[in-house]
Amino acid sequence: MPGTLTDVGYEELEEAVGPENATREPSVLDCYAFQSFSNIEETAPWVHRPVAVVLPGSTKEVQAVVRACNRNGLKFKAFSTGWGAHAGPGTDGVVQVDLRRMNRIIDIDEKNMYAIIEPYAICAQVQAEVLKKGMNLHIVGAGCGTSPLASCTSMDGTGWSGLTTGYNCRNVLGVEWVLPSGEVLTLGSPGSGLGWFSGDGPGPSLRGIMRGFFGARSGIGIFTRIAVKLYNWPGPEQPEVVGTLDDLEVEVPDNFKTYLCIFPSFEAYADAAYMVGDNEIGYMLCKNSIGLVTAIFAPRLIKKLNGLGNLAALFNGAEHMFQFMIAASSPGELDYQETVLREIIDSTNGVLVDLSLVPPMHGMVWWGFVRGALPPLSFRTGGTMGTSFGTCESFDNAVNQSRIAARLKRKYIDRGGMFEDFADNAWGGVYEGTGHYGHQEELILFDARNPEHVRGVREYEKESAETTRDQCFGLGLGVMAFSAHFRDEVFGDSIYNYPHWQKRIKEEFDEGDAADSSFYI
Secondary structure, eight states: TTTTTHHHHHHHHHHHGGGGEEEEHHHHHHHHHHHHHHHHHHTBBBOOOOEEEEOSSSHHHHHHHHHHHHTTTTTEEEEEOSSSSSEEEEESSSSEOOOOOOOOOEEETTTTEEEEOOOOOOHHHHHHHTTTTEEEEOOTTTTTSSSHHHHHTTOOOOTTTHHHHOOHHEEEEEEEEOOTOEEEEEEGGGGGSSSOOSSSSSSSOHHHTTTTTOOTTTTOOOOEEEEEEEEEEOOOSOOOOSOOOOOOOOOOOEEEEEEEEEEHHHHHHHHHHHHHHHHTTTTTEEEEEEHHHHHHHHHHHHOOTOOOOOHHHHHHTTOSSSEEEESSSHHHHHHHHHHHHHHHHHTTTTTEEEEEHHHHHHHHHHHHHHHHHHHHGGGGSSEEEEEEEEOOOHHHHHHHHHHHHHHHHHHHHHHSSSSSSOSEEEEEEEEEEEEEEEEEEEEEETTTTTTHHHHHHHHHHHHHHHHHTTOOOOOOOGGGTOOOOHHHHHHHHGGTTHHHHHHHHHHOOOOTOOOOOOOOO
């Protein structure tokens, strides 16, 4: 029977990685089947149970696993850190390829400013090493516990510091890629033995086929090694941090400043972002919504807000807000950037809150943003969260998405379909030094154990996807959790039958359909 793991097939998997690195123990398989972001399935928070789990330790072992799956009629699905349901099996008969043993930083090239890494070298690990050399990497919004390789090759890649560190869709350079056949394809300059500095050429680039915008999520193979672009870091090589998460203490360097920038309207908020980009100031510009901040620091409070209209209205006074960080290379540059920022705030009738005047909060916020340490706390409210909208566009478009999303969410909150988060719970910022490109995804907070929440979230996600299509926002981050079939159904006609062409690519690269493509966009 196709998709059934026989004793012979399991023995081949053991031979590929060693008996100690393979299992089909039911209790272990169940652990891999639990995923917090499985928020639209009837079985949430569970995804499909894998038939086996293997932990390869090298590219050769990954090749052996893929070939064993091909010989035995099994599918494979890889993950680096497993952050999300899209990392788990989307169907039955899948071997889960856990890449945690491949956790090395192979090389850091200071001259050309890149690091060569394996799948489980997480952001915090890479950052700790590159800060010592005066560089930093882009950490996506999912936080420092995620894999840069995963966001660069197989997922969306936007985070707090995108104003200066771009976004990981474009930060990927050379790539080592195990195809669904088990062959290895090396993209860019390393394919010619010229180093890892480029992911394109000589000749046509395969970046669009490799990842497109959102990535294939192991739908067309497994990525085992990449070079990720690094950026200048004017801060300390080893910041002295005491404590953990929201209880930490750290001394902020004199050349850094962090602010809250609050505006009277969405329009003023977007205008300020454009001005920041046009004037080329700042290290970070990102909206961390008041709903999410409250969920992180006061999870019990946010559960009690339904029906407390006056308190919710008070919080909504900070609806049009972003956080802003300056990282200057000299005292003169710091003075210049502060002066420009104050002029921008004045011209948009905003309010500037200088967090350096509140030392404990300044250090916590500064390091939280630099490190990307806070996202796991988002789960404290109800055990899980989800997202919607989030198309990368001009910032006026992105801000309009968060405005429409808040109105749409309100009716589901009021009927008890998710937690109260003031409806405004947008997250995101601007990228590559300009306000002309950015995103705002609308987060949702819910309890997957509550049937009303599961039903409300499922209905909201469907309506938000249809609204994204009908408002011509484009295909956003918020629909990444849906199955490929649902995305085809909602978006296919509006994006020039794009799914048809992706299926053609899939057939060309994976004729036997060995790679689980349930979440392949």
